[in-house]
Amino acid sequence: MTDTNVVLGSVIYLAVKPIFKIYMIIAIGFYLARRNILTVETSRNMSTVAMMVFLPALVFAKIVSNIDNGDIKEIGTIALEAVFVIIIQGLLTFLFGVLAGCPKNWYGGLLSCGMFANISDIPIAYLQSMEKSNMIPNVDKGVSYICIYLCMQIIAQFNLGGFKLIELDFRNEIKKRNNDTEANQRIKSDENATSDASNLTQTEMVNGSSGSDSHDPNPENFKVESHSDLESESPMSLLSLNSDESHSIAEPSSLNYSTSAKQRKDTQLSRHPSIATSLFNNNLQNAPSETIKDVVRAYSRYNQLVENEVVNAQESDGSKAKPKINMARIISGIKRYGKAMISFIITSTLKPMSISLIASITVSMIPWVKALFVTTHQAHLSSAPDGMPPLSFIMDFASYVGNAQVPLGLILLGGTIGRLQVNHMNAKIWKVPIFITLFKLCIFPVIGCAVNSKVSKDGLFYNEDVLYFVSNINYCLPPATALLYLTAIYIPPDQDDAFQMDMLALVYIAHYMLLIVCLPFVTSYTIKVSLGY
Template sequence: MLSTGALIWISVKPLLKMALTTAFGIFLTKKDLFGGVAAKGTGQIILNITLPALLFSKVVPSFTSDNIRALGPLILIGSLYQLFGFLFALLVRQFFWVPHRFRYGILAAGTWGNWGDIPTAVIMSITSAAPFNGQKDSDLAVAYVSIFILVFYITLFPLGGHLLIGKDFKGPDFTDDEVRESFPTKVRKTGRQLAQLPVTLASLVRGRRASSPSPTDVEKQLETVNEKLAAEKPQQTRESTVVADSETPIFSAAPTVISEPSAPTTNTTGVKLTRTVTFHPEAEDAAVDSERPPYAATIGSTRTAVPEDSDPQTDKVPLSESGLGQQEPTRFQRVLSFLRTLNTPPTITIFISFPVALIPQLKALFVQSNATPSLQSISHSAPDGMPPLAFILDTASFIGAASVPLGLVLLGSALARLNVPKPWTRLPLGAIGWFTVAKLFLMPILGVAMCAFFTTTVKIINSEDKVLRFVCIFFSSVPTATSQVFITQLHSPDGNAEHLAAFLVPQYALMFLSMTTLNAYALHLLYP
């Protein structure tokens, strides 16, 4: 049994090594010695060369027919961590105000953690020394980490997770003062929304669409209201901005227009709709109280159907910009698009590495095998007595060794470039604080309980595989992925990610405390 001091030292030592390496990236960036172009080039080197080499060099020798059963639990644990991270972020957004341009970014920040450089650096260091079995356990740990990396890439890109970040920058902008709400106000709104939930569910059961109705539904609503107004006010002045082909007029319910007109668009039924959006004071008050229906179908000289989100901070997106009337991609096109997004070096490497690791004849070309005489002849066929393709594995190990240090330097550079908005009192401190608590403290508690459940109750995690158990527990403690910074800057019109920076800095500052505590507890749990 390890002493408390030994547990703490084993837990904190790899974090100190990681912090020093990350500090070099911060220092070089602050001194203008590691500019944006250099950081981008380094990222391309990691993504296309060093990370695939590292994964190949660890997966091929480590995975066997005996431990391949860990593949399912790893995918399950990774998916559950993303699901619970999303739910935690959703709760924080529900009860605390967040900036309008970060209302979806906070969901992405909760879902995708830093599953690359930080886990690889820390887990490799811890599992390579006692009480683990040295290099063998270290290689196996990185092989297990590769499954989390695979889940990360598939959910972020092929499954469209990155599009969630892009939704922050669609539609008009709102200032912080316009969306800022106190905690009691958010609680009252949540209570009203929960009270309306049975009605919403009942309408869904009856087959009503609670989100985006079709253009035909909108047109029917417009025609119904138009007929009613025409019957009540036959002498009212007719409007000409929105007309049908039959010259049937549509009357304006309110003349106030707070928008700029743009080119009209025509749907398949021939009804011409403009791209402008008109807001009435009554509708704005209702939006603040979250009482407005999913579609504000109104009439007027420049009114159109406006899709709304359930969140009171959502955009007012014009009909013609919402994708209605556009041709839907075919199933084949969707499958082809999905396959194209899998075309990244890390994912391709993982897909290649597993067949090589699990097919004995292929594995014998890279790794020495003593299983059967036929495999021995293959694995000793080179002039030096090594497998014929062992030099490829050696080269991958040599190149892959640079992946973790470069990744940590790049992490430091990304942190150094973050610009936190000032003054601090204007920041959503409630959302930042509770999001940090949920990500670094509540998630590890949930991760330990979940891994214990899958180990002792469901028994899909082998209790004797201590490396697997440690890897699964560790991934519950990682902060938000810094790759979200680059994705946010890509979608942002001005290339700014200041709202994300305010949520990232506290996580990476407190990460050392939460990780040290969790690592010490995990080691005590595995080696009592």
């Protein structure tokens, strides 16, 4: 706390100013997506780079530089706050959505919107923009706190399987498609059996024998090959796309020439385009902008899910045919399930983000190990010839690479918003996105600030103003962008529109329209009232 008295107008200006920078970067991503420069394929590859390189580097650089074993109690507070936000906000958002008339086939998406927020790029960019104001001390340490919040959410969403909530909205549709597939299989088997029987009868009539030596009377067996078991896949691999699936996400109309390849080559040579034109132009810029349909085509794993459902149904039918309960089989099933869960957790833990978090916490908690990377008052080691710690070059690398995460993340966010569209929306349904947006950005921040006021009075922020500030603004954030791509996994790639995508589009649009007002309001309250400026 501080006794400095700052004019309210200055506080409001300080709270609003970072929003302009954030929305300008988002606007760049929006423009690039509308011009097909930032395509779905490009965005997907850049997101992979961000998750595998930039974000782990940012986490390592900020935590090792600003956290030590004296901050364990602050990490405990962050863990409690994160659990409270995920559980309570998720349940209350679900309640508000149900009261607003949310259909049952979006309950999983509704709960996910409440539980998982965009807790990385927006709060980090917002906090870093306030570094020169001198009102929020230790901004870099605040960024490390945000990174810990982010890691807590990743653990809940991916390592603990929270991403599976979205699958609940599509279970009935997948089962229906499974039943249709099984019906088609039976019809095909009956047709094959009839055809084989007819051929067999004709052969017997011609040859006067059964023909058992030269004909197979059994109908052709239908076999479904499962390319991958999504239940045992690591969560982030669900967002992957096979190389043979990534072609022709959007075919630009400008490439549909009626001329031959030789004529096109002659035409290009006759134009003699400049080097600058060749470098900064691409054929997709003249094509219609990619939309959410292209996102679905790129990320959808619907056909695989249906195939796996067919295989599981066949195995289930086989087990139901046996009347007696076999305890050995039950125990074997439990063991297989346990091994699958352990394998799932291990696979998730071996992701770059999890490795970075474990490594950074381990290094920061051991003084003599931390002294290898950064200067610390808790331990002293001989310096390198340049007077810096021996492994300072690793920190230079992590800081330099990690700094690209926030602007890149905001550009990708803008690209995602640029592809949003609402195809068909019942007049009664629009209330759901409006209700949950008003709750998440207007009502829940009030609840959060009240809770944090109690936490501060109990001394659990340990006089860390930046921790108080970060904890307050984390109650006023839009849903995580990853929900859009997780939803696309369960939609058929040839489907023109999906109700769940329409709901998400409305939720994102409403949140980012209202965020420009609500986040500065929460910030102004935090600085003026909570921190006492």
